Amino acid sequence: MTGDDMQPRAADAHRQAARPGGGAAGFASARRAVLLALACSALGASAQLAGAGESQQPRPVTPRGPLLAQEQAMVALFESTAPSVAYITTETLQATGLFRAEVQQGAGSGFVWDAAGHVVTNNHVVEGARRVFVQLDAGQPIEATVVGASPEYDLAVVRLKRVPADLKPIPLGSSKELRIGQSVIAIGNPFGLSRTLTTGIVSALDRELPTTDFREVAGVIQTDAAINPGNSGGPLLDSAGRLVGVNSAIKSASGSSAGVGFAIPADLVNRVVPALIARGRAPLPGIGIAPVRPDIVARAGIAGVVIADIGRGTPAADAGLRAYDSRSGDLGDVIIGVNGRRVNTLSQFVSELDRAGIGQTAELTVVRGNRERTVNIRVIDLRR
Numbered sequence: 001m002t003g004d005d006m007q008p009r010a011a012d013a014h015r016q017a018a019r020p021g022g023g024a025a026g027f028a029s030a031r032r033a034v035l036l037a038l039a040c041s042a043l044g045a046s047a048q049l050a051g052a053g054e055s056q057q058p059r060p061v062t063p064r065g066p067l068l069a070q071e072q073a074m075v076a077l078f079e080s081t082a083p084s085v086a087y088i089t090t091e092t093l094q095a096t097g098l099f100r101a102e103v104q105q106g107a108g109s110g111f112v113w114d115a116a117g118h119v120v121t122n123n124h125v126v127e128g129a130r131r132v133f134v135q136l137d138a139g140q141p142i143e144a145t146v147v148g149a150s151p152e153y154d155l156a157v158v159r160l161k162r163v164p165a166d167l168k169p170i171p172l173g174s175s176k177e178l179r180i181g182q183s184v185i186a187i188g189n190p191f192g193l194s195r196t197l198t199t200g201i202v203s204a205l206d207r208e209l210p211t212t213d214f215r216e217v218a219g220v221i222q223t224d225a226a227i228n229p230g231n232s233g234g235p236l237l238d239s240a241g242r243l244v245g246v247n248s249a250i251k252s253a254s255g256s257s258a259g260v261g262f263a264i265p266a267d268l269v270n271r272v273v274p275a276l277i278a279r280g281r282a283p284l285p286g287i288g289i290a291p292v293r294p295d296i297v298a299r300a301g302i303a304g305v306v307i308a309d310i311g312r313g314t315p316a317a318d319a320g321l322r323a324y325d326s327r328s329g330d331l332g333d334v335i336i337g338v339n340g341r342r343v344n345t346l347s348q349f350v351s352e353l354d355r356a357g358i359g360q361t362a363e364l365t366v367v368r369g370n371r372e373r374t375v376n377i378r379v380i381d382l383r384r
Contacts, residue, residue: 077185077241078197084170085234086110086119086136087189088158090129109188109234110134110158111170111243113273117163120273121233122248123149123156132158135194139164148276151212152284154248155269157276170235173242175221175265178202186225186247186261188234200225200259208351209249209262214294218351219265221245227261236263243269268354285353286382287362288314292324294346303344304336304367315378322368336372337365353379 067075090106108125112118119134126132126146133141144158160167179202186198204222211217223236227247236245245263252258272282290309297306307323310316322332337343338352339362356362356379364375 073239074185074197074199077237077239078187081170081187081235081237081241082195082197083137083166084112084168085187085195086112086121086134087141087194088119088121088125088233089133089135089141090126091131092128093130107189107192107230108232109230109247111233111235112136112167113157113277114169115163115167117144117160117167118147118273118277119144119158119160120246120269121156121158122246123151123154125233126156126158127151134158134160136164136167148280148282150272150276150282152215153217153268153272153282154209154211154264155246155272155276155282157273171240171242172270173238173240173244173266175219175244175267178205178221178238178244180205183239184221184223184225184244185237185239186223186227186231186234187237188227188231188247190226190228190230192230196231198226203260207262208347209264210347214346214350216347216351217264217268218355219268220248221263221265223261223263224259225261226257226259228257229255231261242266245269281383283358283381284383285350285356285358285379287319287353287364287377287379288316288382289321289323291346291349298345302331302334304334305343305346305349306334307332315380319364319375319377321366321375321377331368333366333368335364335366339363340365 066072086109088108088110092106106125106129108121110119110121110125113120126149129146132144132146134144135141142160142162144160147157147159149156182202184200184202186200188196190196200223202221203224206218207220207222208216208218209220221236221244225236227250231247232249234247235243236247238244244266246266246269247261247263249262250257251260251262275282288311289307292306292308297304307316307321310321310323324330324332335343335349338349339356341352343349343352353362358379358381360379361376362379364377366373366375
């Protein structure tokens with residue numbers, strides 16, 4: 001019974017006390033009714049306040065059990081690897097007029113390569129930079145210098161001007177062990193959001209990634225782990241937390257992740273980075289030929305590499321290869337294969353020489369006239 005229910009009855013008691021002949025007994029009865037009504041009203045109000053107070057209190061937290069084994073492994077991987085991942089910012093000067101220039105800023109990712117303070121990233125992250133800064137953990141950005149860069153492989157190495165004592169190089173894995181369908185993890189700084197972890201699988205292997213001068217990086221890893229602007233140069237890891245690739249590019253109409261990302265394979269990185277640290281440049285595999293421009297060859301409807309010139313004393317000269325003769329129109333030797341793999345373009349040819357490796361012998365398939373033959377030839381570093 002609420003206080004509102006009691007109010008009409010209290011009024012009736014007043015009316016009864018006021019009736020003629022009600023007397024003292026009637027008045028006392030009415031008074032008791034009024035006091036009872038007030039008491040019930042107070043109890044009802046107290047109950048309402050108590051209920052409201054309980055609903056305004058925070059609910060108790062329901063305890064949960066331990067994380068699933070997969071979750072525990074992912075958390076441990078991130079906590080172990082994140083200190084090795086770098087946030088890289090750059091400053092470049094861009095001309096805005098005859099006597100004016102403004103500073104442009106860029107950002108990307110990278111990772112610690114060794115205890116000497118070398119940090120690996122993509123070439124396109126630091127290309128043209130006037131100043132480079134590297135931030136590790138929650139510390140202040142440390143200025144760094146570019147010690148080597150390779151546009152052909154889209155890799156670069158910077159060195160910290162001040163090397164922290166607790167610098168932690170990232171564990172290195174092998175990309176040749178990868179299988180389509182296995183889990184991979186990307187850590188980077190998409191859109192400037194530091195230390196972001198995304199997961200996915202190896203979607204495909206042995207992709208080709210165009211870089212510069214009709215060149216392509218061979219053996220590229222395709223993944224559906226979310227990679228966005230700012231992830232460039234960051235590590236792609238296997239489930240053991242080892243580096244298996246360097247995130248470099250995405251295929252997307254919008255410029256954001258569409259589930260098709262590409263990473264430079266770790267085995268190539270492990271070959272190129274030491275050369276960048278030691279000499280500031282990456283080796284360039286070749287056999288000593290100057291090719292005819294690929295667009296001209298394509299317009300002529302020729303599949304393969306047409307030789308424009310051959311250097312003296314080079315493996316190509318020693319193997320007796322013949323160049324195109326512009327006077328007679330003789331195509332000479334057209335290279336159509338390397339180590340049993342078909343090559344239709346110059347970029348494919350260069351990729352196959354890179355796959356064979358400098359100092360190794362490659363078997364070329366060449367066509368001269370209507371005759372096809374194989375030629376064994378040594379792959380050299382054209383930059384030596």
